[in-house]
Amino acid sequence: MRLIALTSRAPWDVARLRRSVQKAAGRNFAPCATCGRADRICPMPSEAMLHERRPVAPHSGHAHAPDPLLARKLDYHQPLSRLERDVLAKALSLDVRTVQQRTILLEQGAAATKLAVMLDGWACRQKTLPDGRRQIVAFYLPGDVCDFSVLMAPAIDSTIELLPGARVAGISRDALGMLNRSQPRITRGLWWESQAAAAIQREWMINIGQRGARARIAHLICEIVTRLDAVGLMKHGRCALPITQADLGDACAMTTAHTNRTLRQLRDEKLISWRDNVLEVPDREALSAAAAFSAAYLQLSGAEEGALLALEL
Amino acid sequence: MRLIALTSRAPWDVARLRRSVQKAAGRNFAPCATCGRADRICPMPSEAMLHERRPVAPHSGHAHAPDPLLARKLDYHQPLSRLERDVLAKALSLDVRTVQQRTILLEQGAAATKLAVMLDGWACRQKTLPDGRRQIVAFYLPGDVCDFSVLMAPAIDSTIELLPGARVAGISRDALGMLNRSQPRITRGLWWESQAAAAIQREWMINIGQRGARARIAHLICEIVTRLDAVGLMKHGRCALPITQADLGDACAMTTAHTNRTLRQLRDEKLISWRDNVLEVPDREALSAAAAFSAAYLQLSGAEEGALLALEL
DNA sequence: CGCATGGTTGAGCGGGCTCAAGGTGAGTGG
């Protein structure tokens, strides 16, 4: 009979925290995705855009908002117009929350009323057994939508926890309804996103169920790196990794101790290095090989526009 | 380093198969869900119903089709009208396929064009690693929708295999589009279904990752029993279980040998009995206790009508 | 009969867990 793996979950190392918060704060206006300039504050689209459906208006110079990372992901499925980007940015700007420590966004069993979208930082979705064992079932990275079931399920089935430095936007049901009516291509993209998330869940099942410890950790890291890369957050093989070894272990269904040993092994093999919340992958090919990783399930390759179909609600 | 678990996957016991096929064939017109009588063949709704949106017409006596099991599941979320049931039954009757042996419905990497709905029998969704290890990531029971990503993903990320005796309906994109336009409440229910499926995936991750062998098997059986019960397929604590021990093992990420031993243990404890593809659970309470099972994640409790929101496509 | 499929059982081992201790670096309070 297995016993409890008591990995303490408490506040966070405050020093590193400050750093990541500072970093996040410095990015209020990222460089314009279209022209690359960040020297001027872009006016946000008017709230009216959420309500009315109208043709794409050509924009003059810098007069648009910075693209949210979610837009980048939607682009993989169906490229968005300037207007659509702006409307999405507007919708994501109405209700933003930043946390500095680990914070429960939604407790297991609670009823949610908003769709949560990660703007920056990470969140993790976890389930806890009565005996204290914990399984992380998903990591939500910048640009990810946290939970779709939120919109219809009477109660959420797992806890969503924001990690230090996370910034989330909430979209109310009403706002989403309007978005749905005025910009159906955006909500169509959300539907796709939800299916992509399901595919990731399935791959995690293989990871936990079938792979050995080394491949398991390596595979998860490959996935994270690829997903971060898709939203432009990998810089020279490095990225922020605001989680603890205990988190990584719980995501891979491994003990903290064994996770540590496995990470050490990967480090000794020069496949990764991970210090101070910064992950570096010097050779992605090698790591992918160690994990037998194939990015196909992430569905970042895009598809032809006409192939899309989603269900109205 | 783990090595290959070579559990052979080949055709099926054809004798039992015949039986189940016969059984399925005998049910072309199940007893009417409304009045319980099956003595008269109900005319199917006209194809026109798929196209036009019109008010619910009162039906005279027996003049309606048998409800598909999918309708029962949708009822848990939002009760369907008579017309909606009939239209759904019609849509599910246009393209039906019955298999007698294990049959690949969709190969990993293929592009699907139809939404598949289980009418009868089981299917399982699985991923296979290069080294031959297999993970079953989902069982699809009668009334379940097989794959939602099918509608948009360029290629499916896992293989869907029909088990002997399965009967599936295919809904083409066009038909689904019409259904969406004429009966939006049905497609809204499908969206819900997809989220319920995601919740099941998450619970499986806990199962595989955190529970010991006994609880793992027991939990999966509890889930199956509960899901079958939800569509009325549990009779006096018994149900059909058209899978092998190897399947059950692969779903729980366990070896066939160990699955067998664990089943034996459960049998010795009088928690289950399983012979000739018939599972019997004499004491569901006891089994649930052994598995620490709670059915909340299955979302079969229903929700208030107004709380629903889904995304158009 | 032979063969295929699936279920059953045993012997042995090893990967990952448990338990336990120590190490490190950043706050914090004197």
Added chain:
DNA sequence: CCACTCACCTTGAGCCCGCTCAACCATGCG
């Protein structure tokens, strides 16, 4: 400036659950 705390990382010794390998059995079909 120091001692102390707290959160996280690291490492070691030992053991057990579940895996591997290898039979054998039961049943049904050609």
